[in-house]
Amino acid sequence: MNLDLTGKTALVCGASQGLGLASATEIALLGANVIAVSRNKEKLQRTIESFDTSRGQQHHFLALDLSNTEEVKQAVSGLLQTINTIHILVNNAGGPPPGPMIDTNAAEIEKAFRTHVISSQIMAQLIVPGMKAAGFGRIVNIVSTSVKQPINGLGISNLVRAAVANWAKTLANEIAGFGITVNNVLPGSTNTQRLDSVLSKQATEQHINKEDFIRKTAAAIPAGRMGEPSEFGAAVAFLCSPAASYINGINLPVDGGKTGCL
Known part of the structure; x- marks a missing residue:
């Protein structure tokens, strides 16, 4: 089984903690260079120092607020001036505030769409051309089991996670012919x-x-x-690997079997 990501570069969002950190850690263990993204520069610096470098990997970070779409566009565009190809994009952002949908402020919904949907679209538009040129690309979106079964009390999250999943499925159908896969991983x-x-x-x-x-x-x-974060990160890393080249457009729950539907 070919799990080798040596020579590949991965941009992992929300990589300074939680599921993003676990995913970035596992991707680095497969040999990839990791660019860790989150808002906290100091935390990012400590984070990349923890990644595996046994295969000569070089890790970097990008301090970025995903809710600021203009900042996302400028920062990623600038990054691509120095790093020609990003082979792997892991879209991940902190969950919106919990609460019932009926009590949700519209401004919070707009912010969540910018953070989770619009920023993912901007990054994909900037990064996919390089993936096409390389003949290899992986886009993995960390969403939620609410894509399959909405979770009570997480109104905004249910809404935007479903939007990301449908965005991803549409994109998967459009770019699979270039050796690029797009998948969603659903943490329980x-x-x-x-x-x-x-x-x-x-x-x-x-x-x-x-x-x-x-x-x-x-x-x-x-x-x-x-579940443990490392178990989730291993699933993300596998979908980024050459071994997962024919897995495309799926929603993969990593939830210990909790989701009640197929």
Whole structure:
């Protein structure tokens, strides 16, 4: 099985923590050069120092706010002046604030669309020409199992994750002939700061002890536990590899079997 990404360059968004960090770490372990993206420059500097360099990889970072689409366009355009080809794009951004859809402010929806949908479109338009020239490209979007089964209390997230998934499927059909695949990976309950925040809020709203609520949540997963970020990152890295060249346009849940539909 060819999992070798030596000589490839990956741009990984939201790479300073959580699922983005786990994905970037696993992609680097397969030999790729990683450009880590997030808003915090100091955290990014520490992050890239943790990536594997055993195959001569050279890692860089780009401090960027994905909700600022003009900043995204300028920063990625500038990056491509020095790095000719980005072979792998991992789209990932922090989840929108939780809450019921009926109580959601329209401005928050607009911000979420800029962050998750518009910025992904801008980066793809800039990066895909290089992928086409190289005859190799991987776009992986970190979304949510809400793509298949909306999650109560995550109104904005349900909306924008579905938009990203449909954007990705459309793009997958358009560019597969150039050796480029586009796939979505759907995390279930995984031990991250984001999940801890969501579960804490839900436990408070239901007047349940947080630890008891977490145990109850884990018990509802067929695997009987929460996932680890590294398990999710391994799935993302595999989809980026040459071995996954004929996997295109899919939604892959990494959720211990929790999602109730096919």
